[in-house]
Amino acid sequence: MVKKYLLPENGQFYKANLHSHSTMSDGKMTPEQMKEEYQKRGYSVIAYTDHNVMVPHPELTDENFVALTGTEYDFDNETEENPYHLIPVCHICMIALDPDNVVQPCFTPTKYYDKVKAFNDPRYQVTYDESQPFYERSYTPECINDVIKKAREQGFFVTYNHPTWSLEGFSIYGKYEGMNAMEICNYGCVTEGYDEYNPWEYDELLRQGKQLYCIATDDNHNHYPIDGPRCDSFGGFTMIKADKLEYKAITDALVKGNFYASQGPEIYSLYVEDNKIHIKSSDAARIVVTTGLRHSYCFYPLEGDTINEAAFELRPDDIYVRITVFDKTGKPADTNAYFVEDLLGE
Numbered sequence: 001m002v003k004k005y006l007l008p009e010n011g012q013f014y015k016a017n018l019h020s021h022s023t024m025s026d027g028k029m030t031p032e033q034m035k036e037e038y039q040k041r042g043y044s045v046i047a048y049t050d051h052n053v054m055v056p057h058p059e060l061t062d063e064n065f066v067a068l069t070g071t072e073y074d075f076d077n078e079t080e081e082n083p084y085h086l087i088p089v090c091h092i093c094m095i096a097l098d099p100d101n102v103v104q105p106c107f108t109p110t111k112y113y114d115k116v117k118a119f120n121d122p123r124y125q126v127t128y129d130e131s132q133p134f135y136e137r138s139y140t141p142e143c144i145n146d147v148i149k150k151a152r153e154q155g156f157f158v159t160y161n162h163p164t165w166s167l168e169g170f171s172i173y174g175k176y177e178g179m180n181a182m183e184i185c186n187y188g189c190v191t192e193g194y195d196e197y198n199p200w201e202y203d204e205l206l207r208q209g210k211q212l213y214c215i216a217t218d219d220n221h222n223h224y225p226i227d228g229p230r231c232d233s234f235g236g237f238t239m240i241k242a243d244k245l246e247y248k249a250i251t252d253a254l255v256k257g258n259f260y261a262s263q264g265p266e267i268y269s270l271y272v273e274d275n276k277i278h279i280k281s282s283d284a285a286r287i288v289v290t291t292g293l294r295h296s297y298c299f300y301p302l303e304g305d306t307i308n309e310a311a312f313e314l315r316p317d318d319i320y321v322r323i324t325v326f327d328k329t330g331k332p333a334d335t336n337a338y339f340v341e342d343l344l345g346e
């Protein structure tokens, strides 16, 4: 059997923050400042996903950096009887697969005018299809699924964000269809006190047969000092493996799932050979295999030591496998889920 690489054999890992807010909406850093601070810490990619407004930043892309065009949409049915802090809401991000794709799907300029500083600033381009009626968003699975579908059709990578902060349980998010990925970690929410590491939520969707990837993001707003304890940057990142650091190479890798999510540890390689999965990583205190069934297992080093690899047999009766590498401080790195029937017997 030939080796099947689950993370590509060739290419390079690029560190990415796929969810961020700048001064274009309610963030404190300008897009330029964000680029500078993230680059200092080894990042090569930022998706600029300001609330409800999609502002491309092609001027920030160069040979060492890719600025992905994106936006975050919110859905809520807030009323006087149902104040905002009590109700579940839904947030999704959409990231344009092509740098030329600057037309915002399902847009309602009037409704979001006040939140959208960029809208009246001629320096920034906000584009929507003026021939379309204004899109009225509402907090229903039908509307949310319609926006996801339209965004996918219009060439966007769609992510489902921070279920814990949103107060959404499985009975709600289990109805959402067609997103490319969900946030297994949203670090900004973690810094605000929410338990926004979501492996369980990810498993619930996978067990239902939904094939989606997982990403870790910052969702940074930077209302606190960048080197202080409340800083909401640099805690959740996605390592994207691509041939080169160019816009389309990065988004192709996103669509293919050539990445993993991390809050610290690194994953160097991941492949299947003879129905066995092999993983190599930075120093791990344990490596956990999750299968979607009561079949999980764990690799440990000898006491006080660390391990850097694990290999395990695929079992045909499992639904999927995904692997989590924990470092000594308890920080995880999560692979995407791989469905067993796609991996066996090739």
Ligand SMILES: [Zn+2]
Pocket: 072, 091, 161, 162
């Ligand atoms: Zn959000």
Ligand SMILES: [Zn+2]
Pocket: 019, 020, 021, 072, 219
């Ligand atoms: Zn956000």
